[in-house]
Amino acid sequence: MEQYKEADLKNIATSIRRKIIEMVYSAKSGHPGGSLSIADILAVLYFKEMNIDPLDPTNPERDRLVLSKGHASPGLYAALSIRGFFPESLLSGFRKLNSKLEGHVHRGVPGVEASTGSLGQGLGIGVGMALAGKLDSKNYHVFVIVGDGEIEEGSIWEAMMAGSKYRLNNLIVILDKNGVQLDGYTKDIMPIENVKEMVSSFGWNAIEIDGHNFEEIISAIEKAKKSKEKPTFIIANTVKGKGVSYMENNPKYHGAPPASQEEYERALREIGGEE
Amino acid sequence: MLKGQSESLRDAYGEELKTLGAKYTELVVLDADLSSSTKTSIFGKAYPDRFFNMGIAEQSMVATAAGLSLSGKRVFASTFAVFLMRTYEQMRQSVCYNNLDVNFVVTHSGITVGEDGATHQIVEDVGIMSGLPNMKVSVPVDSIETRSVIDFLAERGRGPNFVRLSREKFPVLNDKNYEFKQGKAHTFKDGDDVTIIGMGVMVSFALEAAEQLKNKGIDARVINMSSIKPIDRNAIVKAAKETGHVVTVEEHSIYNGLGSRVAEVTSEEYPVPVWRLGMRDTFGKSGKGWELFDYFHMGVDDIVKMTEGCFREEPRYENFP
Numbered sequence: 039m040e041q042y043k044e045a046d047l048k049n050i051a052t053s054i055r056r057k058i059i060e061m062v063y064s065a066k067s068g069h070p071g072g073s074l075s076i077a078d079i080l081a082v083l084y085f086k087e088m089n090i091d092p093l094d095p096t097n098p099e100r101d102r103l104v105l106s107k108g109h110a111s112p113g114l115y116a117a118l119s120i121r122g123f124f125p126e127s128l129l130s131g132f133r134k135l136n137s138k139l140e141g142h143v144h145r146g147v148p149g150v151e152a153s154t155g156s157l158g159q160g161l162g163i164g165v166g167m168a169l170a171g172k173l174d175s176k177n178y179h180v181f182v183i184v185g186d187g188e189i190e191e192g193s194i195w196e197a198m199m200a201g202s203k204y205r206l207n208n209l210i211v212i213l214d215k216n217g218v219q220l221d222g223y224t225k226d227i228m229p230i231e232n233v234k235e236m237v238s239s240f241g242w243n244a245i246e247i248d249g250h251n252f253e254e255i256i257s258a259i260e261k262a263k264k265s266k267e268k269p270t271f272i273i274a275n276t277v278k279g280k281g282v283s284y285m286e287n288n289p290k291y292h293g294a295p296p297a298s299q300e301e302y303e304r305a306l307r308e309i310g311g312e313e
Numbered sequence: 314m315l316k317g318q319s320e321s322l323r324d325a326y327g328e329e330l331k332t333l334g335a336k337y338t339e340l341v342v343l344d345a346d347l348s349s350s351t352k353t354s355i356f357g358k359a360y361p362d363r364f365f366n367m368g369i370a371e372q373s374m375v376a377t378a379a380g381l382s383l384s385g386k387r388v389f390a391s392t393f394a395v396f397l398m399r400t401y402e403q404m405r406q407s408v409c410y411n412n413l414d415v416n417f418v419v420t421h422s423g424i425t426v427g428e429d430g431a432t433h434q435i436v437e438d439v440g441i442m443s444g445l446p447n448m449k450v451s452v453p454v455d456s457i458e459t460r461s462v463i464d465f466l467a468e469r470g471r472g473p474n475f476v477r478l479s480r481e482k483f484p485v486l487n488d489k490n491y492e493f494k495q496g497k498a499h500t501f502k503d504g505d506d507v508t509i510i511g512m513g514v515m516v517s518f519a520l521e522a523a524e525q526l527k528n529k530g531i532d533a534r535v536i537n538m539s540s541i542k543p544i545d546r547n548a549i550v551k552a553a554k555e556t557g558h559v560v561t562v563e564e565h566s567i568y569n570g571l572g573s574r575v576a577e578v579t580s581e582e583y584p585v586p587v588w589r590l591g592m593r594d595t596f597g598k599s600g601k602g603w604e605l606f607d608y609f610h611m612g613v614d615d616i617v618k619m620t621e622g623c624f625r626e627e628p629r630y631e632n633f634p
Contacts, residue, residue, distance in 0.1 A: 098385070104380075145411055151383065152379070152380070152383055152407070152411060153406070153407075153410050153411050154406070154407075155406065156402055156405075156406040158372070159372075159376045159379075159402075159403055159406055159407045160376075161376070162372065162373050162375070162376020162377050162379070162380065162403070162407070163376050163377070163379050163380040163383065163407055164380060165373070165376070165377045165380060166376065166377040166378060166379060166380020166381040166382070166383070166384065167380040167381075167383060167384050168380075169365065169377065169380070169381060170380070170381050170384030170385065170386055171384070173341070173362070173363070173386075174384075174385075192372070193372035193373060193376065193403070196367075196368075196370035196372055196373035197373050197376065197377070199368065199370065199373070200367055200368075200370070200373050200377060203368075204365075
């Protein structure tokens with residue numbers, strides 16, 4: 039595949055962010071906060087780290103991504119369209135009737151591996167995909183993006199045990215640790231302060247990074263790919279709403295679009311990039 | 314209590330899986346620490362690489378089943394009926410919404426679980442599963458039909474399927490060559506006066522009841538409705554037209570089970586009285602499996618009593634039991 043430099047990745051992440059804002063504003067609904075926080079991670083995955091081909095989206099050898107936090111669909115749909123899985127013009131159908139772009143991640147969309155939206159299930163799906171890879175002696179990697187509110191679900195920890203038991207070194211989880219969930223801050227709703235120790239004690243590699251630093255994201259994933267026995271859990275410290283000042287760290291924008299034309303224009307201005 | 318030879322449905326399931334494992338290398342089986350009871354252990358011993366014991370973690374089992382199916386595997390996943398229900402949402406979102414070829418085969422359903430008591434005797438599962446879009450629901454009547462259902466699902470099954478098996482052995486009613494057809498009912502006994510439609514072990518009760526009814530001058534038709542979804546609408550409408558009265562019998566709640574499905578069809582197409590025998594908005598109880606049928610007014614005598622009631626001068630369902 040093409041080699042993208044860090045400067046390209048930055049531009050791609052900017053495009054993803056612009057499209058996120060355009061989609062949720064057009065739909066008058068959706069989840070910008072947790073989409074903006076993973077834009078840099080998505081740029082690295084889809085434009086550098088994942089072995090994928092938009093012209094051959096079901097190749098058995100491809101890497102897989104399950105976006106377990108399915109409400110971040112605008113981010114994923116934007117990344118897929120920019121990567122060429124479907125025309126960018128389709129993004130305007132997001133959350134509207136007669137469009138495939140369902141409110142939460144939907145498998146009918148080219149490039150999407152699994153429908154998600156109810157939290158805590160995508161990691162188990164990833165375990166199944168990684169197990170199948172082992173059974174079939176394939177070399178693909180399975181990536182799963184989970185949220186830090188999401189890991190309050192017990193089913194995540196069930197899947198963590200299974201990943202460890204079956205030594206799924208082909209499974210890489212990226213935690214979008216943005217500190218905010220629907221009702222407020224995760225530290226107040228259900229504090230999980232020691233994720234690194236927790237995942238280590240479950241038998242996983244644990245790597246903590248700045249989820250907006252391309253170099254750190256790339257190096258963590260490269261390290262995870264080299265794991266011999268254990269699955270890897272990358273704790274990406276991120277900012278919810280990253281790139282739009284009034285959305286940053288603001289629980290209000292977990293699930294609400296820009297409230298006015300003025301807010302909309304301001305968001306695009308702050309994100310920058312080209313129209 | 315039950316006449317004739319009985320065989321274990323779960324043994325039949327485990328053995329059939331083992332046979333199919335040789336035929337289909339992409340067949341994988343998951344369990345949640347109950348494999349020696351559900352009998353998936355028979356497959357597990359033969360094919361340890363394709364058997365995944367996910368521990369007491371049913372949500373993980375169901376999501377993993379989805380991931381395996383998305384990667385091209387033919388998946389069977391088993392636990393006790395009651396414990397699979399805690400994964401309703403995983404089944405809904407990860408399996409049914411993705412419309413994956415995942416087969417959930419559960420054992421220890423209904424009151425025949427016996428001594429373990431109410432906590433383990435689920436009588437709501439068929440209703441819960443039938444409501445899921447894309448999900449198909451089958452309740453084999455005996456070991457022969459169990460093998461046939463499992464064969465069918467492994468060879469031609471599409472989308473998510475739920476198969477309900479028991480802990481107890483059930484009487485063998487079908488002959489060796491019987492073949493299950495999804496969406497088709499099977500008539501065990503013809504009759505013109507009334508139709509008794511049964512599900513699971515209660516079909517054998519219905520056949521015994523039909524013998525007693527014959528001595529009382531009532532000729533009852535007995536149908537095995539093993540495919541609950543899709544259901545055989547033609548067989549139901551035909552029974553309604555030809556016999557004018559329907560009694561349903563099930564080891565399940567009368568709400569959202571076989572009786573409800575049958576009544577839906579008759580209401581829409583040919584309304585006749587449908588009297589439903591089963592668990593009446595209640596939990597089960599510890600006791601011997603077979604004793605519980607009498608305790609809950611679901612035994613052979615109760616079927617006879619209810620069916621006779623249809624022919625009273627002023628038949629009234631609420632007089633029963």
